[in-house]
Amino acid sequence: MTKDPPRKTIYRLSTYQRCLARLLANNVDTVSSEALAKAAGVKPTQLRKDLAYFGQFGTRGLGYNVSMLSAFLNEALGTSRLQPVILIGVGNLGAALLRYGGFQKEGFEIAAAFDLDPDSANARNVPFPIRSAREMPAFVREHHVKMAILAIPAISAQNVVNEAVDAGIQAILNFSPTVLQVPGHVIVNSVDLAVELENLSYFIR
Amino acid sequence: MTKDPPRKTIYRLSTYQRCLARLLANNVDTVSSEALAKAAGVKPTQLRKDLAYFGQFGTRGLGYNVSMLSAFLNEALGTSRLQPVILIGVGNLGAALLRYGGFQKEGFEIAAAFDLDPDSANARNVPFPIRSAREMPAFVREHHVKMAILAIPAISAQNVVNEAVDAGIQAILNFSPTVLQVPGHVIVNSVDLAVELENLSYFIR
Secondary structure: OOOOOOHHHHHHHHHHHHHHHHHHHOOOOEEOHHHHHHHHOOOHHHHHHHHHOOOOOOEOOOEEEHHHHHHHHHHHHOOOOOEEEEEEOOOHHHHHHHHOOHHHHOOEEEEEEEEOOHHHHHOOOOOOOEEEHHHHHHHHHHHOOOEEEEOOOHHHHHHHHHHHHHHOOOEEEEOOOOOOOOOOOOEEEEOOHHHHHHHHHHHOO | OOOOOOHHHHHHHHHHHHHHHHHHHOOOOEEOHHHHHHHHOOOHHHHHHHHHOOOOOOEOOOEEEHHHHHHHHHHHHOOOOOEEEEEEOOOHHHHHHHHOOHHHHOOEEEEEEEEOOHHHHHOOOOOOOEEEHHHHHHHHHHHOOOEEEEOOOHHHHHHHHHHHHHHOOOEEEEOOOOOOOOOOOOEEEEOOHHHHHHHHHHHOO
């Protein structure tokens, strides 16, 4: 790796990985950079530039070996082993995420779910026992969890994040509609549904 | 407007708008670019550069008039009036989105929800009647809907999108884990939860 790849490159690696998984499932051995780029919705030059951050892939005239490139991307993305993740906040969205079966398939395992009010969260009929948020820091420490999904109201988000980061959380997928303040070693990806809609709304007029 | 602002600028306008709404609720009249930038998690130069795409705001030494800047951003983002949106796909995620009360507050109104199997979708106990996906194109045409939220399996996504775009949809918030092919006048924002997690996972190692 010559220098650190940009965040956008890492996002695109996930897309390439998706496309390769489909090819693997269809018993395709090799794929040209043109075909892989098209499936991923990018230009071939972009694909080659993204992969170049990680080394030399593919053979001129033959393209990429699908299973080798896929295995490499799994390793690079940290999805070659199940990665434990905690979920904090089991409201409507949190409960939907617990019911969503797709995480494990992608290499992520919900290790535990927490809520400030575990009794009413448990009543949401989710296939998962909900623990009290007070137990969260100890659980993170004991199980060396590094990733958290945050789906709590904006007003409580910063306090909960402070506790989670103190306990060892390094990466947060944030659904709370607020800007979180975190130390430099912690990374936050925010998904704000209303902001996504506003962004679309701007462009249709 | 001198030239088209980049996508990232439009995303940040939403964040500024959030911060301004909080200030308004607290009866704050003016805010400095430093304070607004800090609340939004950006540098003051970034804030000033973003706003400069739209004109001249603020008074040197006094800062921004909160209610005027907020009203301007509402207008720019198209959230000054309720924008109708349809939801396609009422599975776990789609049902959670219907239960999520936040859209209307942000200027979006779910005008209708569609599913390939409306009977089982209606059984999900959502506060909304679910229509058959066959009725979707006619509804979009009749009500001049421009925005759609897509929460269906990847395998059916492209066909449904083709129908929606033919009927007049111009902007899609896509939760289906697939790359959609759309004509140039249509904009797609994709939210892929597994990709967000993979991206975090890369950075914690």
